[in-house]
Amino acid sequence: MYAIIKIRLSMNELLKKLTGKNKKDYESVAQHLVDNPDVELFKELVSQDNFLFDFVKQNVANRIYNACNEKNYRNLLKFFPYYSPSYDEAIVAVLAKYADEDLTDEILDIFETGSENEKCYCAKYFSFIQDPLAIELLRENSYTENESLNANCAATLGILQDEGAYDEAIEKLGSNDEFEKLSAVKFLVIYGNKDALPKIIDTMKTSTMAENIAGFIPYIVEFSELFEKNYSDGMLVLNNIVNGLGEILGLYEVINFNLFDVFGNILSSTIDSVAAVVLLNAEDKFSTLTENNEYLFDEDKNTQNEIKDIKKLLNNNINKKQLKQLIKQELREDSPFVYTALDYADDTDAVRELLRCDNQTVILKTAEVLKKLNSLDNTAKTVALLKITDENIKSIIRAL
Secondary structure, three states, X not given: OHHXXXXXXXXXXXXXXXXXXXXXXXXXXXXXXXXOOOHHHHHHHHHOOOOOOXXXXXXXXXXXXXXXXXXXXXXXXXXXXXXXXXXXXXXHHHXXXXXXXXHHHHHHHHHHHOOHHHHHHHHHHHHHOOOHHHHHHHHHOOXXXXXXXXXXXXXXXXXXOOXXXXXXXXXXXXXXXXXXXXXXXXXXXXXXXXXXXXXXHHHHHHOOOHHHHHOOHHHOOOHHHXXXXXXXXXXXXXXXXXXXEOOOEXXXXXXXXXXXXXXXXXXXXXXXXXHHHHHHHHHHHHHHHOOOHHHHOOOOHHHHHHHHHHHHHHHHHOOHHHHHHHHHHHOOOOOOOHHHHHHHOOOHHHHHHHHHOOOHXXXXXXXXXXXXXXXXXXXXXXXXXXXXXXXXXXHHHHHO
């Protein structure tokens, strides 16, 4: 009967019924999807991932789950070539519900020989069926070019508490390859062991991809806990996130990280030199984000409103003159906030003192700031060049 109906309806119409509100329609289509199994319909469903609301996808996932039983559950394996994080939980939960040794062996085989999409489901399956035979395959697929596969493997290895995979990721943090470091950070955050946090932050401090790394840290620990563990490190993470918003990090992170509340709590506390640097940087960033539609054009209303609310919060509650007095305490070579502090410093005497430091990159930044403040005279250039051995930096300073 349903085959006849299927001929009469376009696939798009079937999809509308599956995602719609009519219970009779979506139950019958969901049952058809699993019973047959209709791979083309599932393929089209997956192709709509970016266009369906999250609550609609959750509804569909529930409908697929409810359509499954002990007679048809193996049909779900037919859907493995088309991966979607919106439906993997429901599909794998069904398979785990009826799992036996034969099914687990079959999924192990798919994990070893299948496509990356198929492996995504397999990795998820072993978060339910915690078979140690999957550990090697999970490790092997934790650092691919497929982010979903990496994430599912890391999460499952975390559930299995596989110390070998954890230790390997910690070791990768010391790599000379910045992208390998970032991959290790992603793994550790999804793996979910907070013990890795100090090493992740240490990696962030010396990485050229500090903003990228910072953007993962609030997914392993919230800012309130981060500040409690180490206030300075927490503020450095926040500062790097502010730097990355709009260019490196998606603007939706302002909601994910509850940045309105984070800034509100900082503003309601005693503001020290570190907070002053971060607040000046944030006020500047959120003003930039709202100056025109370039940044906000493609964002949803919730994100747009949150960014505007944060801008208003900062604009209404900070005194730039007072903050600029405070940031002078961070104009020192050993401050992790020195580069940001220099961006907002206007005390030329305090800035000039940094020309005598030993960090050549800080000296260059200082010279550039003095140039902006119309205070880079020949004497300042001479002082700066005394400590510089890098010929490229020397050339830049001479050209300022």
